[in-house]
Amino acid sequence: MKRLEGGICAVPGVSASGARKGKYGLALIAASGVAVGMFTKNKIRAAPLDVTAENLENGWLNGVIANSGCANCYTGVQGLQDAKDMARMMAALLKTDASRIGVASTGVIGRPMEMNIIESLFQEAKTRLRSSPEASQEAARAIMTTDTRVKEMAVENVGVHVAGIVKGAGMIEPNMATMLCFIYTDADLPRAELKDCLAHAVTDSFNMLTIDGDTSTNDTVLLTATGAQKCDIGAFREALNQVCTELARMMARDGEGATKYFETVITRAGSEEDARAAARSVVRSSLVKTAVYGSDPNWGRIVAAVGRSGARLEPERITLSIEGNGCEVTLVERGRIVQGVLDQAKEIMKGDSILIYVDLGLGDATARSFGCDLTPGYVDINANYTT
Amino acid sequence: MKRLEGGICAVPGVSASGARKGKYGLALIAASGVAVGMFTKNKIRAAPLDVTAENLENGWLNGVIANSGCANCYTGVQGLQDAKDMARMMAALLKTDASRIGVASTGVIGRPMEMNIIESLFQEAKTRLRSSPEASQEAARAIMTTDTRVKEMAVENVGVHVAGIVKGAGMIEPNMATMLCFIYTDADLPRAELKDCLAHAVTDSFNMLTIDGDTSTNDTVLLTATGAQKCDIGAFREALNQVCTELARMMARDGEGATKYFETVITRAGSEEDARAAARSVVRSSLVKTAVYGSDPNWGRIVAAVGRSGARLEPERITLSIEGNGCEVTLVERGRIVQGVLDQAKEIMKGDSILIYVDLGLGDATARSFGCDLTPGYVDINANYTT
DSSP: OEEESSGGGGSTTOEEEEEEETTEEEEEEEEEEEEEEEEOOOSSOOHHHHHHHHHHTTSEEEEEEEEEEEOOOSOHHHHHHHHHHHHHHHHHHHTSOGGGEEEEEEEETTOOOOHHHHHHHHHHHHTTOBOSHHHHHHHHHHTOSSOOSOEEEEEEETTEEEEEEEEOSSSOOSSSOSOEEEEEEEEOOOHHHHHHHHHHHHHHTGGGEESSSOOOSOOEEEEEEEEEEOOOHHHHHHHHHHHHHHHHHHHHHTOTTOOOEEEEEEEEESSHHHHHHHHHHHHHOHHHHHHHHTTOOOTHHHHHHHHTTOOOOOGGGOEEEEEETTEEEEEEETTEEOTTOHHHHHHHHTSSEEEEEEEOSSSSEEEEEEEEOOOHHHHHHHHTSOO | OEEESSGGGGSTTOEEEEEEETTEEEEEEEEEEEEEEEEOOOSSOOHHHHHHHHHHTTSEEEEEEEEEEEOOOSOHHHHHHHHHHHHHHHHHHHTSOGGGEEEEEEEETTOOOOHHHHHHHHHHHHTTOBOSHHHHHHHHHHTOSSOOSOEEEEEEETTEEEEEEEEOSSSOOSSSOSOEEEEEEEEOOOHHHHHHHHHHHHHHTGGGEESSSOOOSOOEEEEEEEEEEOOOHHHHHHHHHHHHHHHHHHHHHTOTTOOOEEEEEEEEESSHHHHHHHHHHHHHOHHHHHHHHTTOOOHHHHHHHHHTTOOOOOGGGOEEEEEETTEEEEEEETTEEOTTOHHHHHHHHTSSEEEEEEEOSSSSEEEEEEEEOOOHHHHHHHHTSOO
């Protein structure tokens, strides 16, 4: 597998552009292909998700229009109208039907869309629609809210290209995250297989990511496959997993107020479900997150988080290690506390990227979760979001 | 129902004392009666809980010994020995058997107990065992960790006395909270009824409390009934609910780093379970908690938290109000955003005690949850807990 530059425009047949004005941003993406999507499980679901979910029933998209600044959620009939109007704008530009357009929004909940801003951003962005690395970055930047970095990833594997852009920094928790993610590929695969591949990739990436434990009303992942490239499904699956996992890591690193990134790897769990539950419990623990922030090797909090996850466990079988700064140290070995390693553990915790390994010693299931520290910066960002 | 002074010593037949040295504290409570208890559901469970749970099978306790400073959790065979030694100390003092003693611990996980400190605190505390308001406070203070205030509550209802002390400020999340709670009553009731009353009271109080979403390894609630007072079970139940609810409120107010308290009241939910799930989801949302800290009337986050709770809901039936500073304002009325009330909402959010009402408009189930804001202070307290 080869990592590529160029973001989503690394996939042949994808054009993009974006524009920003104050808190609002608008991204346009043109690419025609078989399309599948996944959406938030929150019962309060934003208007654009209803529009996009309905359009996906056709199985084909020609383009996507996505805005930041307003979630267009809890906005009633007007919100639905606004989402449809966005689809119509983009459809007119691409000379297609509005039912062939994906719409997505992110931002404050419960505020009406300022459609005059959307309209003026659209006029600006539409003249720039093109296929270039800058175009992908422009689109990725247009959907950012509290994100501080553009997040895009592209790979090529045995001839097939897969690339995605994503936004998301807060209100991030399975399922999925406060995220908009647009993935493109030239893979020539039937819709059912694309759907299955996407579901698996999301399960191991975005659904294993926690910033703050809040599930958004607007989460959207769209995958469009142009079909230009015959490919092996195994190679595609591998490439898609890689793109989704790297995008999830980028989101964790760019978590609101984050100063450090950490990953939790659960091994030898009794079941897949147990492995996932344990991995997620560690990464969402406020106490683990603050300990990571403070470089405090308070491993008891990790064990407690695994304990409360619901995963089957036997305390005397647990082995716990941490890795970072080029070192690895085992703190608990089959339930016994290893003596004389706390100083080394402190050094590891001082790094800005920490790996936590918990071996449950029960079965052969594995899971990996992605997270970041909880900092005063997170509180500052979120204490005055709408005021 | 009458509120009483005196903490647990307001119940006839209860003596207490406490001593502190650095991070360690030791509380002794003498009271003989029928006893029932509830413990953490975390699968990593501290040694004293195993000892106490076994002793409770006798159905009778003569006293309790509880320490702060070390959780005696994940401490293996030695930890179990230490917990039993604590029971033996207290039993010798009360001239009873060690199997008639409840033992509890709170503090850092994965550190061995410093039994020499426990021993010296015991020598100090045992000479002071007495029945007085100061004695109750002394015991309550001895079990504090990051708590900033003594938490005790006593009531009398139609002749029956119920009183409790509690510690807990962080690692607090159903079920139950990082809490040690010792409740006493003179009610003369059979063990099965005491157990049932306790389970109900805990469900509506400690299990509806969240500080940070972490479930502890050491949670313990013990209820001892001396049996000196014939009573009506309804009056007892009411008094017990009141004591547990007030103690839960005190814990929320004293949450680590908390500057504000808030309560969420869900009404007209489709089921009890839905009401509880929705109430808990709001109170545990980091985004709601930071908005409360920043006095930001970002009610969309409240709706989103209800949406992700799993509770059945219909967006267009939701009515949302907030109350505080002597005012109440409705922000959403049956799914429609009320215009022109945001300034008033901001004023309410500036208060240090906020009530959030969410009417789901579906059934007749109600639940109430207790929480506090998420502040830079919480992060500071927890970033360097063991270092």
